[in-house]
Amino acid sequence: MKVNVAIDGGQSALRLRVLPTGATGTGPGYTHGPHASDYMLEAIRTAAVAAELAGPVGVVALGLTGYPADTATEFAARVVQLLEADEVRLTQDMVTAHAGALPDGYGVVVAAGTGLVCLAVDRDGTWHKLDGHGYLFGDAGSAFAIGRAGLVAVQRARDGRGPVTKLAETTLDPIAYYRSPTLVDDVARFAPDVLRCAAEGDVVALDILAGAAADIAETIDAAVNKLAGTEPVPVACVGGLFAGAGEQLLGPVRAVLSTRAHLVPAAGNALDGAERLATAEPGPYTALTVIQRKL
CATH class of the missing domain: 3.30.420.40 (ATPase, nucleotide binding domain)
Known part of the structure; x- marks a missing residue:
């Protein structure tokens, strides 16, 4: 059975949740600089190991601080390869925050x-x-x-x-x-x-x-x-x-x-929002989400 993965990448820490088990792992937060995307990928790897992510992966949804706007498609493809996922849905952290707070x-x-x-x-x-x-x-x-x-x-x-x-x-x-x-x-x-x-x-x-x-x-x-x-x-x-x-x-x-x-009270947090994006269609956030599938 394939699992889905939700990721919330902030400046202080990156959090990863495996669905439907709920297993979680953390990695370092966003690091500024010319190699920010490399550091982010390593943070995802660290969090995946901490969550004991194993087996085939279906959809990965990521909401990231430091969203790589100029290279989003390339970065999403690298996440596909890193986690061997069928599909990656990459967006900004503001989108996953919104999806979590106001479903x-x-x-x-x-x-x-x-x-x-x-x-x-x-x-x-x-x-x-x-x-x-x-x-x-x-x-x-x-x-x-x-x-x-x-x-x-x-x-x-x-x-x-x-x-x-x-x-x-x-x-x-x-x-x-x-x-x-x-x-x-x-x-x-x-x-x-x-x-x-x-x-x-x-x-x-x-x-x-x-x-x-x-x-x-x-x-x-x-x-x-x-x-x-x-x-x-x-x-x-x-x-x-x-x-x-x-x-x-x-x-x-x-x-x-x-x-x-x-x-109003928030219904959930940004990691909850990433989970919604991983388990349902992006809906109102479609225009804000890069979708990359395994070739």
Whole structure:
């Protein structure tokens, strides 16, 4: 009997689920650089070994951060060969996040982890991507953005150029991150410290959190406005940042949203969405999915 495989590849980790057994494995997250696709394939291999993937493979569905847009077909073919699969369905992580959170297909999903991307899907299948522009030019409100703002505050406080903050009590040396091949993930990992200090009433951390919430709400409202009609739009917020922060972040976001944006609990996560793509037709996500079959 052939098994199907669902893969969620993020910046912090790659997760693989074997269907229908539910066996899971993990591999390293996305690594920036000229050999990113090679590293991603190795992460898939690592996760497959950890999940003890064996036997013939039918469909593999992948939602990936760092989606190789210019070489998607080639990359999908390499996954076919790597896992000896009959078919590979390759798409962006925002698609699997949407498919997992809103299985009916209509509405807005904001996926916030290390980075941040938003996908709005209308009733007629029309879709709009917002942000997801990467750590240099976008990802407003993401864990990276929060972590970076926190580390900037650390340096300003240490220099005496900025206000005193509990954030500066960290033993981290932000300058050392310049040499790290996982700089983006390293910086994002400071976000929980910002959330903790904000919960303790640190004014600088609270300002950073408020700014992130405003950025997220701005992205959500822009997405909602792209959908036809005037009725309320379901909006699901998913990803590691929301999972870790909960109402500490969702509360400020909700407070500044437009009335048309209606926050709803996510039905599932991005790995669940990849499972849906692996076991059913891509449906409203067809235009966003590269399908490669074994020759």
